Amino acid sequence: MSARRLKVGCAGLGRMGKRHALNFLQRTPRAELVAVSTPDDSELEWGKVHLAPYGVKLYKNYDDMLKHEGLEAVVVASATAVHAEQAIKAIEADKNVLCEKPLSTSVEISQSVLDAAAKKPHLKVMCGFSRRFDASYRDAHSKMSAGAIGTASVIRSQTCDKLDPTGFFVAYAEFSGGIFVDCSIHDIDLALWFFGQDSKVKSVSAVGITAVEPDLRKHNDRDNAVGLVEFYDGRIAYFYASRMMAAGQEDSTEIIGTKGKLAVNTQPAINLVNIFDESGLRRELPQHYYDRFEYAFVTEANEFTACCIEDTPVPVKLEGAVQAVRIGAALQESLITGEKINFDQQGNRIPMARL
Amino acid sequence: MSARRLKVGCAGLGRMGKRHALNFLQRTPRAELVAVSTPDDSELEWGKVHLAPYGVKLYKNYDDMLKHEGLEAVVVASATAVHAEQAIKAIEADKNVLCEKPLSTSVEISQSVLDAAAKKPHLKVMCGFSRRFDASYRDAHSKMSAGAIGTASVIRSQTCDKLDPTGFFVAYAEFSGGIFVDCSIHDIDLALWFFGQDSKVKSVSAVGITAVEPDLRKHNDRDNAVGLVEFYDGRIAYFYASRMMAAGQEDSTEIIGTKGKLAVNTQPAINLVNIFDESGLRRELPQHYYDRFEYAFVTEANEFTACCIEDTPVPVKLEGAVQAVRIGAALQESLITGEKINFDQQGNRIPMARL
Amino acid sequence: MSARRLKVGCAGLGRMGKRHALNFLQRTPRAELVAVSTPDDSELEWGKVHLAPYGVKLYKNYDDMLKHEGLEAVVVASATAVHAEQAIKAIEADKNVLCEKPLSTSVEISQSVLDAAAKKPHLKVMCGFSRRFDASYRDAHSKMSAGAIGTASVIRSQTCDKLDPTGFFVAYAEFSGGIFVDCSIHDIDLALWFFGQDSKVKSVSAVGITAVEPDLRKHNDRDNAVGLVEFYDGRIAYFYASRMMAAGQEDSTEIIGTKGKLAVNTQPAINLVNIFDESGLRRELPQHYYDRFEYAFVTEANEFTACCIEDTPVPVKLEGAVQAVRIGAALQESLITGEKINFDQQGNRIPMARL
Amino acid sequence: MSARRLKVGCAGLGRMGKRHALNFLQRTPRAELVAVSTPDDSELEWGKVHLAPYGVKLYKNYDDMLKHEGLEAVVVASATAVHAEQAIKAIEADKNVLCEKPLSTSVEISQSVLDAAAKKPHLKVMCGFSRRFDASYRDAHSKMSAGAIGTASVIRSQTCDKLDPTGFFVAYAEFSGGIFVDCSIHDIDLALWFFGQDSKVKSVSAVGITAVEPDLRKHNDRDNAVGLVEFYDGRIAYFYASRMMAAGQEDSTEIIGTKGKLAVNTQPAINLVNIFDESGLRRELPQHYYDRFEYAFVTEANEFTACCIEDTPVPVKLEGAVQAVRIGAALQESLITGEKINFDQQGNRIPMARL
Known part of the structure; x- marks a missing residue:
């Protein structure tokens, strides 16, 4: 086991975003939460108290976070309506992606995430169906x-x-x-x-x-x-x-x-x-x-991280998320x-x- | 509470018939099992051993049993195919009826039991949905x-x-x-x-x-x-x-x-x-x-018996059986x-x- | 299986006495409750309503009940203080005995029931430990x-x-x-x-x-x-x-x-x-x-009855009750x-x- | 919440020692496992694979570990026979102590840990009764x-x-x-x-x-x-x-x-x-x-760490461990x-x- 840690950013600090951010910060030893983004001021305030003291950089703009030096992976935990768009942007920026379910409420838009991922087969792109963990x-x-x-x-x-x-x-x-x-x-x-x-x-x-x-x-x-x-x-x-x-x-x-x-x-x-x-x-x-399902989310964070570091297949295939x-x-x-x-x-x- | 006991006959001594017969013989204090009928020889043999010693009369023919002196009620526990026919005959012979479910697999035939019962409103006619008990x-x-x-x-x-x-x-x-x-x-x-x-x-x-x-x-x-x-x-x-x-x-x-x-x-x-x-x-x-559901069947036997003796409404309406x-x-x-x-x-x- | 029924009397119509009496009357097909005794007037009143209509004879005096014509067995369900005395009297009168637990709160008095029973080895004498049933x-x-x-x-x-x-x-x-x-x-x-x-x-x-x-x-x-x-x-x-x-x-x-x-x-x-x-x-x-334990008591009544009729050993040895x-x-x-x-x-x- | 992390050493890498070490390394965000000690060569080997890559220093000698630069707390997870001795040494070296249960199998020796702790009231000394967590x-x-x-x-x-x-x-x-x-x-x-x-x-x-x-x-x-x-x-x-x-x-x-x-x-x-x-x-x-009790041990590690950092009373009083x-x-x-x-x-x- 290597001691290298995956640099992770988290998009969204709503109810699930907060949980993902803390899980990657505190309960995912092989990951390092380096950045978060949210357009919401009260969420940013929360981030200042709970994340910034540990060296996590806060971004108001998702696109800016994508440019964070050394960022390797993004957790998309924002509103469902922007899941697909943010996931695709991350893929295009060559980041691994863990996207909250569903990719989209639309089959077509969900499929567009798959299409984007297909062009970057070296990336890990996974939709987070927590029960699998x-x-x-x-x-x-x-x-x-x-x-x-x-x-x-x-x-x-x-x-x-x-x-x-x-x-x-x-x-x-x-x-x-x-x-x-x-x-x-x-x-x-x-x-x-x-x-x-x-x-x-x-x-x-x-x-x-x-x-x-x-x-x-x-x-x-x-x-x-x-x-x-x-x-x-x-x-x-x-x-x-x-x-x-x-x-x-x-x-x-x-x-x-x-x-x-x-x-x-x-x-x-x-x-x-x-x-x-x-x-x-x-x-x-x-x-x-x-x-x-609290511990399932922790396991999800750890396994996604391990896949990225070790370049192994993600445990939940993306095709299933569209189906x-x-x-x-x-x-x-x-x-x-x-x-x-x-x-x-x-x-x-x-x-x-x-x- | 009167000490009078309801004279009951049981049609059929197959798996359920045996159970109904024994329940009315031994576990229904206000009932008296007086007769059973079955065309099946091995079932009759069973009856000779388990029922006849207690004074229960055995009939090979259902119609003959219906003429048993003093018979007040019939439990129809024969094959589903003859449930409706036997129930209707019993009603026409002015007997109260407890019929095993279903009345028939046909809606029309099920309805014919209701029609027969409607002509004899003084009789208790009930389909035995055991879970209700x-x-x-x-x-x-x-x-x-x-x-x-x-x-x-x-x-x-x-x-x-x-x-x-x-x-x-x-x-x-x-x-x-x-x-x-x-x-x-x-x-x-x-x-x-x-x-x-x-x-x-x-x-x-x-x-x-x-x-x-x-x-x-x-x-x-x-x-x-x-x-x-x-x-x-x-x-x-x-x-x-x-x-x-x-x-x-x-x-x-x-x-x-x-x-x-x-x-x-x-x-x-x-x-x-x-x-x-x-x-x-x-x-x-x-x-x-x-x-x-063993004890539900015992309760069913006792409650049906009480309704017949006390002339109270049966706990399961016949219309529901057709529905x-x-x-x-x-x-x-x-x-x-x-x-x-x-x-x-x-x-x-x-x-x-x-x- | 013979159709003969055991003639049973019940001593005491308190809480447990009522239950035993009804169990032997209604739920023990091979037994026939023929008599009960209690010195208590309100218990006698209850007996008039619930037992007498079925032909059960009521006695105010236990000794009189013991002389009931044809009585074969006695259920002792009176106060603990008289369990042993009534059990011994019944044994001496050549009756089978089912005695509520404990035989006595005294070891010596409990033993005296055993001694009495030992002189009449043809009788069935059992202490009713209901959980065994x-x-x-x-x-x-x-x-x-x-x-x-x-x-x-x-x-x-x-x-x-x-x-x-x-x-x-x-x-x-x-x-x-x-x-x-x-x-x-x-x-x-x-x-x-x-x-x-x-x-x-x-x-x-x-x-x-x-x-x-x-x-x-x-x-x-x-x-x-x-x-x-x-x-x-x-x-x-x-x-x-x-x-x-x-x-x-x-x-x-x-x-x-x-x-x-x-x-x-x-x-x-x-x-x-x-x-x-x-x-x-x-x-x-x-x-x-x-x-x-309701059904355990029913089973107890049925098994005690069967032992008396068929002259088989009782399922609970009396020695254990003293121990x-x-x-x-x-x-x-x-x-x-x-x-x-x-x-x-x-x-x-x-x-x-x-x- | 401050982002400072408590520098922790772990004594013993047997079955429980390994678990404590990993818990402090990976699942206790406010702690930093900096050192471990064990006289056992195979345990040291395990440490080389699982701990050293993350910067944890391995010691063969407990006393040496106590001198580790900046060490603030010690987890005593060695054999019961040395619990008390190691705990007392750590206290004397001005380290906070989390000691596996029991302090000792001897009441007197257990008491000696209390006595040592009493002289250093500014230290956190806790016996790890995992069920409390x-x-x-x-x-x-x-x-x-x-x-x-x-x-x-x-x-x-x-x-x-x-x-x-x-x-x-x-x-x-x-x-x-x-x-x-x-x-x-x-x-x-x-x-x-x-x-x-x-x-x-x-x-x-x-x-x-x-x-x-x-x-x-x-x-x-x-x-x-x-x-x-x-x-x-x-x-x-x-x-x-x-x-x-x-x-x-x-x-x-x-x-x-x-x-x-x-x-x-x-x-x-x-x-x-x-x-x-x-x-x-x-x-x-x-x-x-x-x-x-896996998660109880994780909670124990986190709460002990928080007490040391925030100088709050430990959740399990040491007197109870002697009692x-x-x-x-x-x-x-x-x-x-x-x-x-x-x-x-x-x-x-x-x-x-x-x-």
């Missing part, structure tokens, strides 16, 4: 790969947020791409990971409701939705996404095979404490996805139109009349 | 009714059998009505119970695979299937049915409301024993649905055709063109 | 017997009642024999069952506190106590008993062997419902021991004196000086 | 402190290692101080933490067996032991320690109060994966204590002699005659 999902995946459940045939996966009583997610829905692109994208990625990245979609269908926030309909979104995805090799994935959980974050997954089943987080808990009181026996849940957006967007369309969408084996839609 | 489901229902989860909005429910390596269920599929009518009928009934018996279906769609038994396709069936049901009042139910569980019977249900969630049997266990050994910490599962078959059959059709099926608010199908 | 404990015992955990070496077992805010148990403590004789007697019996009925005690020691009811000290009792029992064959059992659980009844047991561990009810639950709400994920507990009281009383003594009590291999106490 | 224990402690369970009255706690089939722990027992000093020391520390550091012991008693390793008796040790500790303020703690768990590490604790109970890790699991297969539903356990050894040694003595040991309120033993 979670110890429990990895354990499940390695057990499946070792044959523990026979042939994985059905996946049930859900991303369910605790209800945010401020209703913030209503305004957020205008740009999020919808509940399937914003939430279920993780579950879709898991399905592609467990079923194989090249699984071909045969059909998608979805239904949804607005149980707590009717205003979501203005943005063609729902607060609860269920989606079905059929694959051509005789497998099924079905997803549930919700914005109204009472107890906390409930992201769980079952991989059902011909000889067994692996269940991840179907009995959620924030820690190992059980409370016995007049309400019975209870435990508390993670309240947000970062409570649940996940494609499936998510189709589910979202089905959710709104109420129509099932069918695909041929080349991935082209089959118009209704051809059915 | 299970202590855990009842606890969940009463918590929901007391407002514990706000408005119930989404139901996830599954009926998943342990893999039967004999493949018996392939031959069985010829007459079962398919996996949605045979297995998911329980989940559909639960959705109607928790959402309200009068919930109007807006659409159904389903997909399925044959992961372990390709031969099921001969009978237009699948071994794993997922179905989506949308209701007009902004609720969703989604169902999973499987024939290939490795660990045992896994029938579980979640009722998700605007203020909480109730989960029934999402952590299955046959009893309260945890085993710590080199494989980790484990517990065993029920192997068959009767392992899971459950209607939904199950539509899901099964969608499973096979691959098409989503839409309904108007009167319950009539909306042809594709009208969408 | 519980499906989970039986599963654990059969797994241990099949070698699942190697050599069982350590047992941890607890009987912990929900706090009764009326403080009833303070008055009750005057006659209960103390927390080890009243509560831990079950755990002691389990230790003898799992370790072998002939296990020889080497030492006992105990400590206790009054965390919620200082008044218990008047009766030489405590509300929380921990006891240690050493056996001569290199095994240990340790017990915890409490009167102050907040969530419900918590009776749990671990059997720890050289190759594994069996844990019974270490994650208690009243049923299979999990509730997700703002307090997290919770389930409710049984509130009283009968919530937990359990002996250990419980020694623990209680140690709890109060603060001294460890040592025994030689013949079961005689070793005075301190001989140590 | 575990998120679950901390959550339980803060819930208790907030009144969630009323008055904590009884603690049950166990440290149970997975059986090491090499029998390494037999040789190890010669110097470990015995199972109560080596394993239960953690549980004793927890009892002091939850009950209050100043809790006065009234009595201790213990029993033990050698179920798998009779050779332990040579070293006055046992492989399974149960100990009881009575405190003068009406509280009880009882401990179980074992070397023969089959499934993995099982360190669990219950804090039982007058209004509720907190249970930590009573349902152990290595992660959030449930496996459903023919053996039922199972999950895997941590195999060793570091699997369970824990005192209780552990008394339990160990009782385990071997079979006698209960009583103390007066000043902590002096009460000879038997005075009882």
